[in-house]
Amino acid sequence: MTKLLILTIIVLSVIAATAQNYTSYFTGDTSDVTTPTIGVTVLMGGATEHDSAMVWFLEHSGGGDIVVLRASGSNGYNDYMYSQLGVNVNSVQTIVCNNALASNDAYVIHQLMNAEALWFAGGDQWDYVSYWNNTPIDTAINYLINVKKIPVGGTSAGMAILGSIVNTAQNGSATSAGTLANPYVSNVTLLKDDFIFSPWLNNVITDTHYDNPDRRGRHVGFLARILQDYSLPTVYGIACNEYVSVCIDTNGLAKVYGDYPNYQEFAYFLQANCVMPNSPENCVAAEPLTWNRNAQAVKAYKVPGTNSGVNTFQLSNWNSGSGGSWQDWYVTNGTLQTNLTAIEPDCNTTLIETLSNENNLQILIFPNPANNIINVTLDDNFSIEIYDLYSKLILKEENCNNSQIDISKLKQGYYISKITNNNNVYNTRFLKI
Numbered sequence: 001m002t003k004l005l006i007l008t009i010i011v012l013s014v015i016a017a018t019a020q021n022y023t024s025y026f027t028g029d030t031s032d033v034t035t036p037t038i039g040v041t042v043l044m045g046g047a048t049e050h051d052s053a054m055v056w057f058l059e060h061s062g063g064g065d066i067v068v069l070r071a072s073g074s075n076g077y078n079d080y081m082y083s084q085l086g087v088n089v090n091s092v093q094t095i096v097c098n099n100a101l102a103s104n105d106a107y108v109i110h111q112l113m114n115a116e117a118l119w120f121a122g123g124d125q126w127d128y129v130s131y132w133n134n135t136p137i138d139t140a141i142n143y144l145i146n147v148k149k150i151p152v153g154g155t156s157a158g159m160a161i162l163g164s165i166v167n168t169a170q171n172g173s174a175t176s177a178g179t180l181a182n183p184y185v186s187n188v189t190l191l192k193d194d195f196i197f198s199p200w201l202n203n204v205i206t207d208t209h210y211d212n213p214d215r216r217g218r219h220v221g222f223l224a225r226i227l228q229d230y231s232l233p234t235v236y237g238i239a240c241n242e243y244v245s246v247c248i249d250t251n252g253l254a255k256v257y258g259d260y261p262n263y264q265e266f267a268y269f270l271q272a273n274c275v276m277p278n279s280p281e282n283c284v285a286a287e288p289l290t291w292n293r294n295a296q297a298v299k300a301y302k303v304p305g306t307n308s309g310v311n312t313f314q315l316s317n318w319n320s321g322s323g324g325s326w327q328d329w330y331v332t333n334g335t336l337q338t339n340l341t342a343i344e345p346d347c348n349t350t351l352i353e354t355l356s357n358e359n360n361l362q363i364l365i366f367p368n369p370a371n372n373i374i375n376v377t378l379d380d381n382f383s384i385e386i387y388d389l390y391s392k393l394i395l396k397e398e399n400c401n402n403s404q405i406d407i408s409k410l411k412q413g414y415y416i417s418k419i420t421n422n423n424n425v426y427n428t429r430f431l432k433i
Helices: 002-019 051-059 076-084 100-104 106-113 125-132 136-148 176-181 214-230
Strands: 022-028 041-044 065-070 091-097 117-120 152-155 165-167 190-192 204-207 236-240 245-248 253-257 266-272 298-304 312-314 325-332 335-339 353-356 362-366 373-377 382-388 393-400 403-406 413-421 424-432
Touching (some): 022 076, 041 236, 051 117, 051 245, 051 253, 065 106, 091 100, 091 106, 100 106, 100 136, 125 165, 136 152, 165 204, 165 214, 176 214, 176 335, 190 214, 204 214, 214 236, 214 266, 214 335, 298 312, 362 413
Parallel strands (some): 041 152, 065 091, 065 117, 117 152, 204 236
Antiparallel strands (some): 022 091, 236 266, 245 253, 253 312, 266 298, 298 325, 325 335, 373 403, 382 393, 382 413, 413 424
């Protein structure tokens, strides 16, 4: 009897401990359904959700089971998604991960895998990264996005984790003043290509609560660090004011929701200028950042968010938008400055581009735009790598000299060529037509 009682107590203790690893709130039909889904992405700036954007998100679930994943808070989304937006869904379940052990719980993983839509609530993104990264939850999230192709979105910290590059906030929140004064300050902690992989968000770092001017300088500092640390040909940023939502469809068209002109509600699409060189002039530890590049280091497209989502930006080329305006952002000696009357990036107007280095070698790359052939003229051996806009390697050739590069198999669109000669690297952007 005594042994049985002790065994019962042990079993009950294990069950209780397991239950404390997560908290579940369930609304709707407990039977699982399978519905047709469309893999869209929603990014929200961190305050009250925009109803029209949330309706758009739920409609792409096909009326299935919605899972809200968070590391704090409770069931605030359940009734809102289940009954208040007028979209019929089978269920809404909020799962609060109380600690990292929830990431290995079989029930949590089962519910995630059966979801037809996944939403990340706000909170602390370091909780999300430290609890979920490289765990079964991480595997499930990427399965849902890239294989099952369900709608996925998030607000505040939930938006912050959806780019392929994440400011983890491991050492607390970064500020603009601190980041621009020292891009390697301890609370700038970047994680690249090691967490969530979303369509159209490769080489993108997001930021939220952009109503706060303190966010913009740090966001530019993040972009500078990424170019510096990873030697990428380009890098991108998406940011939202608090009441703004960016809804990205399967073709990369981003619709911006908000309540403009009643309120100053905008989304921002940032990119390192395609005019080369585009890397920071000075990005080292314990020194102020300078990323000027003729006062055009960062091209920013500012888009008003409306209740109908009529204003857009196209992530398939990062060059075309409607209803917004281009700005030039740049940093000089740790101070962010902006030119609010800029023009769009000029990435394909020159037919021949000449690049020179300190040894007076010249590279001719032409034509641009190109059809089936790119001509590269350099009186020395070189290698060439061609990347898509999200830095995925598409083509590579080595030991070239005055070569014609066959690009006939490339799809139409923008590409970045990276030419290496000894220790010299040149990047240029071209259009395949």
